[in-house]
Ligand SMILES: *[C@@H]1O[C@H](CO)[C@@H](O)[C@H](O)[C@H]1NC(C)=O
Ligand SMILES: *[C@@H]1O[C@H](CO)[C@@H](O)[C@H](O)[C@H]1NC(C)=O
Ligand SMILES: *[C@@H]1O[C@H](CO)[C@@H](O)[C@H](O)[C@H]1NC(C)=O
């Protein structure tokens with residue numbers, strides 16, 4: 001009994017192999033699922049053929065052509081790197097794309113054209129019988145192209161859903177090319193005997209590189225204004241004279257230039273004394289620098305902020321409690337270009353000396 005079963009099995013196997021061989025001999029071209037062992041060829045194109053030898057390949061980039069249509073160019077190369085022997089001159093009979101089996105939806109279809117003419121045989125989405133479970137191909141067959149007519153031929157695919165709107169409409173969905181960017185399609189180009197099947201990829205055109213925007217130059221025109229505000233009852237008026245103004249400007253300029261250096265900011269025009277910016281109750285000191293680096297500008301702002309009370313001291317002739325400035329308010333603030341508030345800071349102080357009644361009456 002057991003040996004009979006074994007003999008029957010061997011016979012059946014021998015028949016199957018014989019059949020498969022004869023099928024191959026007459027070219028297992030359009031798949032006969034019974035002729036191959038499912039899962040026997042793990043890799044696309046799921047056939048025994050030479051994937052590196054052949055004259056036909058996809059141009060590296062496909063182009064979208066409206067309403068779910070995508071076009072590929074065929075390139076013919078017969079150099080030694082592309083092919084050898086018969087594979088170099090064989091005609092292009094068939095193209096197969098490695099596709100996602102999720103696009104195999106009843107009623108969904110693909111229309112293929114070559115140079116605008118529909119292929120004689122309709123494009124077919126199919127399982128790959130010899131491939132692993134879940135492998136699928138899109139087959140364009142009986143193309144009848146040769147090494148002359150295939151050069152730059154344009155193959156367009158229009159992806160159509162079924163009436164229920166199910167099916168794939170983009171190459172991102174259709175094409176399976178692990179390790180490549182989404183939308184990259186892998187195709188094998190077959191000769192009639194399916195011996196040569198050079199595999200190539202075509203991907204989505206990269207988006208144009210973003211225009212190189214030159215860093216916007218943000219020139220900062222900034223002045224430090226020191227202002228003394230006399231009290232309402234200005235019994236002992238104090239006004240800046242030109243020597244005091246020049247000294248205070250020099251002091252503030254030195255400090256500002258050093259803060260700019262500390263913040264690594266490129267100075268276009270250093271802070272400097274300017275006699276025409278001296279007024280009775282206000283002293284202005286200006287400079288111009290590069291405010292393009294917002295980080296550096298933030299650091300400068302922080303550093304200047306920390307210096308404001310020192311500037312108030314400078315503007316007060318050493319100390320806001322300078323008796324000459326009794327009841328005066330001293331303000332140090334920044335003045336910017338109207339358009340650009342590069343440094344927006346302000347601080348005030350006053351000194352009200354403790355009342356010393358009749359100091360001379362002791
Ligand atoms: C495929 O063809 C190339 C020549 O282009 C050859 O070197 C290689 O051995 C072939 N591979 C197989 C598996 O036949
Ligand atoms: C072909 O697609 C399958 C999924 O169906 C994938 O596993 C395989 O890596 C793909 N092969 C190539 C060469 O892209
Ligand atoms: C001094 O300030 C005046 C008034 O703002 C300005 O026109 C002039 O260019 C400045 N001089 C210098 C040397 O910066």
Ligand SMILES: *[C@@H]1O[C@H](CO)[C@@H](O)[C@H](O)[C@H]1NC(C)=O
Nearest residue numbers: 215217218266290291292293
């Ligand atoms: C201004 O600063 C930016 C940012 O640091 C820099 O790219 C640019 O070259 C500077 N421009 C000048 C004229 O210094």
Ligand SMILES: *[C@@H]1O[C@H](CO)[C@@H](O)[C@H](O)[C@H]1NC(C)=O
Nearest residue numbers: 263264293294295296297299
């Ligand atoms: C700003 O200051 C921080 C902390 O001191 C420093 O790490 C950073 O490099 C500075 N940024 C610039 C642009 O100088």
